[in-house]
Amino acid sequence: xxxxxxxxxxxxxxxxxxxxxxxxxxxxxxxxxxxxxxxxxxxxxxxxxxxxxxxxxxxxxxxxxxxxxxxxxxxxxxxxxxxxxxxxxxxxxxxxxxxxxxxxxxxxxxxxxxxxxxxxxxxxxxxxxxxxxxxxxxxxxxxxxxxxxxxxxxxxxxxxxxxxxxxxxxxxxxxxxxxxxxxxxxxxxxxxxxxxxxxxxxxxxxxxxxxx
Amino acid sequence: xxxxxxxxxxxxxxxxxxxxxxxxxxxxxxxxxxxxxxxxxxxxxxxxxxxxxxxxxxxxxxxxxxxxxxxxxxxxxxxxxxxxxxxxxxxxxxxxxxxxxxxxxxxxxxxxxxxxxxxxxxxxxxxxxxxxxxxxxxxxxxxxxxxxxxxxxxxxxxxxxxxxxxxxxxxxxxxxxxxxxxxxxxxxxxxxxxxxxxxxxxxxxxxxxxxx
Amino acid sequence: xxxxxxxxxxxxxxxxxxxxxxxxxxxxxxxxxxxxxxxxxxxxxxxxxxxxxxxxxxxxxxxxxxxxxxxxxxxxxxxxxxxxxxxxxxxxxxxxxxxxxxxxxxxxxxxxxxxxxxxxxxxxxxxxxxxxxxxxxxxxxxxxxxxxxxxxxxxxxxxxxxxxxxxxxxxxxxxxxxxxxxxxxxxxxxxxxxxxxxxxxxxxxxxxxxxx
Amino acid sequence: xxxxxxxxxxxxxxxxxxxxxxxxxxxxxxxxxxxxxxxxxxxxxxxxxxxxxxxxxxxxxxxxxxxxxxxxxxxxxxxxxxxxxxxxxxxxxxxxxxxxxxxxxxxxxxxxxxxxxxxxxxxxxxxxxxxxxxxxxxxxxxxxxxxxxxxxxxxxxxxxxxxxxxxxxxxxxxxxxxxxxxxxxxxxxxxxxxxxxxxxxxxxxxxxxxxx
DNA sequence: AATGAATGAGCATTCATTCAT
DNA sequence: GATGAATGAATGCTCATTCAT
Numbered sequence: 001x002x003x004x005x006x007x008x009x010x011x012x013x014x015x016x017x018x019x020x021x022x023x024x025x026x027x028x029x030x031x032x033x034x035x036x037x038x039x040x041x042x043x044x045x046x047x048x049x050x051x052x053x054x055x056x057x058x059x060x061x062x063x064x065x066x067x068x069x070x071x072x073x074x075x076x077x078x079x080x081x082x083x084x085x086x087x088x089x090x091x092x093x094x095x096x097x098x099x100x101x102x103x104x105x106x107x108x109x110x111x112x113x114x115x116x117x118x119x120x121x122x123x124x125x126x127x128x129x130x131x132x133x134x135x136x137x138x139x140x141x142x143x144x145x146x147x148x149x150x151x152x153x154x155x156x157x158x159x160x161x162x163x164x165x166x167x168x169x170x171x172x173x174x175x176x177x178x179x180x181x182x183x184x185x186x187x188x189x190x191x192x193x194x195x196x197x198x199x200x201x202x203x204x205x206x207x208x209x210x211x212x
Numbered sequence: 213x214x215x216x217x218x219x220x221x222x223x224x225x226x227x228x229x230x231x232x233x234x235x236x237x238x239x240x241x242x243x244x245x246x247x248x249x250x251x252x253x254x255x256x257x258x259x260x261x262x263x264x265x266x267x268x269x270x271x272x273x274x275x276x277x278x279x280x281x282x283x284x285x286x287x288x289x290x291x292x293x294x295x296x297x298x299x300x301x302x303x304x305x306x307x308x309x310x311x312x313x314x315x316x317x318x319x320x321x322x323x324x325x326x327x328x329x330x331x332x333x334x335x336x337x338x339x340x341x342x343x344x345x346x347x348x349x350x351x352x353x354x355x356x357x358x359x360x361x362x363x364x365x366x367x368x369x370x371x372x373x374x375x376x377x378x379x380x381x382x383x384x385x386x387x388x389x390x391x392x393x394x395x396x397x398x399x400x401x402x403x404x405x406x407x408x409x410x411x412x413x414x415x416x417x418x419x420x421x422x423x424x
Numbered sequence: 425x426x427x428x429x430x431x432x433x434x435x436x437x438x439x440x441x442x443x444x445x446x447x448x449x450x451x452x453x454x455x456x457x458x459x460x461x462x463x464x465x466x467x468x469x470x471x472x473x474x475x476x477x478x479x480x481x482x483x484x485x486x487x488x489x490x491x492x493x494x495x496x497x498x499x500x501x502x503x504x505x506x507x508x509x510x511x512x513x514x515x516x517x518x519x520x521x522x523x524x525x526x527x528x529x530x531x532x533x534x535x536x537x538x539x540x541x542x543x544x545x546x547x548x549x550x551x552x553x554x555x556x557x558x559x560x561x562x563x564x565x566x567x568x569x570x571x572x573x574x575x576x577x578x579x580x581x582x583x584x585x586x587x588x589x590x591x592x593x594x595x596x597x598x599x600x601x602x603x604x605x606x607x608x609x610x611x612x613x614x615x616x617x618x619x620x621x622x623x624x625x626x627x628x629x630x631x632x633x634x635x636x
Numbered sequence: 637x638x639x640x641x642x643x644x645x646x647x648x649x650x651x652x653x654x655x656x657x658x659x660x661x662x663x664x665x666x667x668x669x670x671x672x673x674x675x676x677x678x679x680x681x682x683x684x685x686x687x688x689x690x691x692x693x694x695x696x697x698x699x700x701x702x703x704x705x706x707x708x709x710x711x712x713x714x715x716x717x718x719x720x721x722x723x724x725x726x727x728x729x730x731x732x733x734x735x736x737x738x739x740x741x742x743x744x745x746x747x748x749x750x751x752x753x754x755x756x757x758x759x760x761x762x763x764x765x766x767x768x769x770x771x772x773x774x775x776x777x778x779x780x781x782x783x784x785x786x787x788x789x790x791x792x793x794x795x796x797x798x799x800x801x802x803x804x805x806x807x808x809x810x811x812x813x814x815x816x817x818x819x820x821x822x823x824x825x826x827x828x829x830x831x832x833x834x835x836x837x838x839x840x841x842x843x844x845x846x847x848x
Numbered sequence: 849a850a851t852g853a854a855t856g857a858g859c860a861t862t863c864a865t866t867c868a869t
Numbered sequence: 870g871a872t873g874a875a876t877g878a879a880t881g882c883t884c885a886t887t888c889a890t
Contacts, residue, residue, distance in 0.1 A: 004870075011870095026330045029241045032863060043872050044864085054864065110311075115324060117389055118238045118282045119251055155405055159398040162386045163379070163406045168383020177329055177343075186371040193367055194375045198406030216852060216890075223853080245881060255855050256882080262853090266881065428869075428873060435874080450754045453665045467876050468861085474874090478860065495869065535750060541813055542662045555813075579829055586810045587830045591799070594806020598798045601753055601767075610795040617791055618799045618834030625687040626833055643849080668884060679851050679883085690885065 012050050016042045016064075019057045024104045028058060028115055055123060062112065062126045065105045069098055070130055074137050084145025085200070088164075091141065092195060095168055096188040099175060107176055110169050131165075138164050142199065152201045160199060167195050216407045228276075233271045238318045240270060240327055267335060269271065273278055274338045277317045281310055282342055286349050296357025297408070300376075302405060303353065308400040310329050311387060319388055322381050343377075350376050354411065364413050372411060379407050436474050438464045440488075443481045448528045452482060452539055479547060482536065486550045489529045491523055494554055498561050508569025509620070512588075515565065516619060519592055520612040523599060531600055534593050562588050566623065576625050584623060591619050648686050650676045652700075655693045660740045664694060664751055691759060694748065698762045701741045705734055708764055710773050720781030721832070724800075727777065728831060731804055732824040735811060743812055746805050767801075774800050778835065788837045796835060803831050 018039035022031040033054055033142070036119050037044045051057045080090030098106050113127045139161040145151035171191050175182065230251035234243040244267055249256045263269045286305050292302030310318050325339045351373040357363035364372075383403050387394065442463035446455040457478055461468045467574040475481045497518050502555050504514030537551045569575035576584070595615045599606065654675035658667040669690055673680045687693045709730050716726030734742050749763045775797040781787035788796070807827050809820065 006871080007289060026240070027327060029239070030330075033865085034863075045867090045872050048865070048870085049871060070381030111326060113389060114326060114385065118242075152405065152409075155402040156395070156398050159394060159402040160406075162390070162394055163277075163383060163402045166386045166403070167375070167379060167406075169380070169385060170378030170380070171375060173326065173381060173385075174378045178327060182371060182374055183368070184423060185421070186368050187374060190367040190371040190375045191378070193364065194372075194379075194406065194410030197364075197412070198408075198410035200409070202409055246879090252879080257855055257884090258853075260882065261855095264882095416849070431874070451751060452667070454665070454754075456858080458858095469876050470874075472861070473876095475737050476861095491685060538747060538750060538809065539663060542666075542780030551864085576829065576833075579826040580819070583818060583826040584830075585816055586814070586823060587803070587807060587826045590806030590810045590827070591803060591830075592806070593809060594802030594804070595799060597750065597805060598802045601749060602798070606795060606798055607792070610792050611798060614791040614795040614799045615802070617788065618796075618803075619828065620834075621788075621836070621838055622832075622834035624833070669886090670884075681849080681851050681888090684886070685850065796863090 008050075011040070011042060011046065015042065015047060015050060015057065016061060020061055020104050020108060020163065023058065023061070027114060041134045055121075058112065058123060059126060061105075061108060062130070064111050066126070066130050067172060068134055069102060069105050069109065073098070074133070077137065077141065084141060084148055084150045085196070087141055088196065088199070089192065091138070092188075092192050096191070099172065099188070100184070103175075106172055110172055135161060135165060145199070149201060151199050164195060164199065167191060179210070220262075221256060221257065223252070227254065227259060227262060227269070228273060232273055232316050232320060235270065235273070236319045236323060240324060267333075269374050270324065270335060271338060273317075273320060274335070274342070276344050278338070281314060281317050281321065281346055286345070289349065289353065296353060296360055296362045297412070299353055300357065300408065300411070301404065303350070304400075304404050307405070311400070312382060312396070315387075318384055322384055323388075325375050330352070347373060347377060357411070361413060376407060376411065379403060432474075435464070435466060435470065439466065439471060439474060439481065440485060442465065444485055444528050444532060447482065447485070448531045448535060452536060479545075482547060483550060485529075485532060486536065486547070486554070489533050490550070490554050493526060493529050493533065494557055497522070498557070501561065501565065508565060508574045509574055509624070511565055512569065512620065512623070513616065515562070516612075516616050520615070523596060527599075530596055531555070534596055535600075559585060559589060569623070573625060575623050588619060588623065591615060639790070644686070647678060647682065648678070651678065651686060651693065652697060656697055656740050659697070660743045660747060661696065661820060664748060669819070676781070691757075694756070694759060695762060697741075697744060698748065698759070698766070701745050702762070702766050705738060705741050705745065706769055710769070713773065713777065720777060720784055720786045723777050724781065724832065724835070725828065727774070728824075735824070736820070739811075742808055746808055750768050771797060771801060786799060786837060787835050800831060800835065803827060820841060 015036065018038050019031075022035055022039065026035075033044050033047055036057070037047050040046075047054075047057065051060065073091060076094040077087045077091040080087045086197050095106075109127065109130060112123065112133065116127065139157050142151055142161050142164070143157050146153045146157065171187065175184070175187060223229040227248065231243070231248050234247055238247075245256050245259055248269070249259050249277065252258075252374050259266075259269065263272065285303060288306040289299045292299045307318075321339065321342060324335065325343065328336050328339065351369050354363055354373050354376070358365050358369065383399065385398060387396070439460065443455070443460050446459055446463065450459075453602050457468050457471055460481070461471050464470075471481065476483065497515060500518040501511045501515040504511045519530075526610075533551065533554060536547065537555065540548050540551065563581050566575055566585050566588070570577050570581065595611065599608070599611060651672065653666070655672045658671055658675065662671075663811050668679050669683055672693070673683050676682075683690075683693065687696065706786070709727060712730040713723045713727040716723045731742075745763065745766060748759065749767065752760050752763065778787055778797050779793050782789045782793065807823065811820070811823060
């Protein structure tokens with residue numbers, strides 16, 4: 001016998017799953033509530049019953065991205081040990097893992113940050129929070145690497161961090177647009193090499209010999 | 213005395229200019245013809261008189277991006293001389309210049325490639341053509357650098373090129389989302405450093421001493 | 425307590441009824457969805473909820489015309505007995521009855537066949553089917569009357585049948601345009617006389633004495 | 637050297653010719669001024685220069701139909717001699733001739749009478765005038781035939797005339813919709829037979845021996 | 849004499865949202 | 870708990886018409 005709470009749980013999860021898939025593949029604005037409801041084998045009314053609005057569905061998804069994706073990434077990087085290079089490698093490694101296990105969650109964040117960039121509402125605030133945390137963390141990581149002499153110091157922290165994030169988002173988008181033409185493992189390897197050698201202090205040899 | 217040809221020119225350019233601005237700032241789907249017409253101080257009918265459809269406005273803009281942005285980028289890189297590093301630097305330099313003089317054109321390309329990724333029509337074909345050309349060119353550039361020993365060979369061409377393009381697109385998007393928090397010149401410098409040292413053959417010293 | 429199924433039935437029937445009236449009195453192209461919705465005391469959205477498009481409303485109406493009008497006409501004529509004259513009389517009689525009880529249904533068919541004659545789509549195919557069946561039946565009827573010696577043989581079946589159909593459609597259109605100037609019963613009597621004496625074999629006296 | 641008046645004449649005739657063709661093949665409402673202008677290799681403005689409005693183009697066409705088609709028909713019938721049967725035959729004969737030489741003119745009249753039936757304006761008044769004259773003439777013809785004993789008297793004049801007109805319009809519409817499936821000469825023969833034997837006084841033998 | 853530019857009212861259609869049941 | 874019915878505002882697009890040149 002199914003309890004009501006169970007049914008609720010099942011329906012909500014199903015709705016979030018299909019909404020995630022649709023938002024990522026078609027964009028938020030081009031996805032209709034009808035499509036979400038139909039894909040979850042429910043009625044439009046059910047979506048309103050559970051979420052109250054289309055925007056709330058997106059917000060709930062973004063909340064989960066926040067917890068699962070960002071928290072994890074920061075935790076993984078922090079746990080990786082004292083060397084900034086190690087922590088950067090761990091960060092990149094974790095992102096690569098997410099690219100496989102939670103591809104759509106990460107893409108949702110990136111795509112919505114672009115689709116909603118011109119607005120000023122709950123959604124943008126939520127996204128901005130996530131990015132703020134990510135940037136803050138990456139900046140801290142880089143600053144520490146610069147202090148320890150591992151990372152280059154000829155460019156300011158903020159912009160160097162921005163480029164690291166650009167690599168992150170840009171690579172996900174390449175993967176999003178051209179998955180059929182690219183090898184996942186090779187793409188990850190290329191990303192790691194470029195970022196690592198790109199931010200490392202030139203000529204110190206500290207990156208050499210590292211298995212990428 | 214205004215000639216008709218002049219008037220046409222003025223109206224068309226005005227419409228394209230405001231459409232570019234609106235498509236980039238709000239997205240294609242979220243921009244209404246009403247907004248385009250109003251911003252150009254014309255009526256919706258005028259847009260149809262000149263373009264026939266909303267899509268055609270976008271297509272015309274993408275055509276121009278193709279000519280101005282891609283052709284120029286490739287020409288600049290090709291002209292830069294035999295060294296692959298020089299050509300890569302020229303490519304990055306040219307993109308940076310475009311980021312200032314034609315920011316919206318480049319962003320249009322990137323943003324539309326994402327907004328239209330799930331469709332299969334004239335727009336996507338046009339965008340795919342542009343990206344195909346860019347990728348082809350960057351891949352050729354990298355392959356030549358690998359042959360000459362300037363670039364790393366531990367990652368395959370295709371994925372290395374993809375990362376270069378990811379840096380390109382990703383940096384533009386960072387600039388798009390966080391222009392207020394970043395210094396343009398520093399961002400360009402960071403991008404150049406990371407990409408250059410990232411793709412260069414490690415430990416050869418060829419990148420050292422280069423003014424970035 | 426109104427059930428949903430009831431409500432649906434009521435709204436659909438109301439919409440079809442007003443659409444029929446409007447399509448016949450103003451033509452399909454000159455009838456707006458707004459008018460249909462307003463006449464049914466519903467919103468435009470409701471029409472789309474039930475039918476999905478303006479064309480579908482027309483198609484549904486034509487389907488019903490097919491079933492009710494054509495099937496009935498053929499059945500009535502077939503049931504009328506072995507004599508071709510009797511069957512023709514029955515056919516005309518049935519059409520006259522329809523002209524009163526289902527005036528708009530029959531007119532819809534005729535008017536749409538004209539308004540859509542230049543297109544090639546679902547609507548025209550539906551209409552063509554109806555007319556094909558009617559012509560086929562009338563031709564068979566006439567051929568049988570020619571074989572039995574009841575009908576004239578100095579003109580080919582196909583064109584004789586076409587004239588019978590022309591009388592049918594033409595009389596309905598006269599009735600449509602000049603109802604106020606004509607007496608329905610007299611018009612029916614005139615139609616029957618002309619068609620009957622017109623197709624009968626001249627000089628055989630078979631039509632004489634028949635009560636018209 | 638082309639005079640201005642000549643040029644005007646040529647353009648006007650060209651416009652009327654293409655408008656007639658388009659109005660008949662697509663209907664008035666579905667024909668755009670753009671199509672008319674394009675088909676005449678002129679601009680929309682030219683149509684306004686010559687006619688002032690879309691409706692005026694139709695009105696001009698209907699005026700010509702009036703003169704050429706109706707006047708001729710009545711003249712031909714009147715000229716045919718004292719016998720009502722002779723005059724009816726002449727009328728039918730003339731209509732058949734028009735069906736070949738002025739098919740579109742006659743169809744324009746019929747189709748517009750249907751497309752505009754729900755309005756009350758210049759166009760409908762013009763069409764009503766034409767039909768009034770035609771009906772009046774046919775009624776007079778039939779009344780005279782009834783007086784002379786040539787035509788049946790068991791149905792009132794008005795409705796008998798209506799059926800004659802129904803044959804006229806209905807046959808033109810059959811020809812309009814199914815020209816490919818019908819033989820013109822046979823259709824005319826069938827029409828003449830049916831109408832003649834249909835309106836003739838039964839059993840008098842007056843129609844026998846007449847070459848149809 | 850004729851055209852191209854521009855308008856504005858109108859139309860079919862879409863879609864997030866509401867609500868009675 | 871969940872649905873079907875219904876809404877209304879918005880949107881891309883059409884087209885007769887006007888007007889300066």
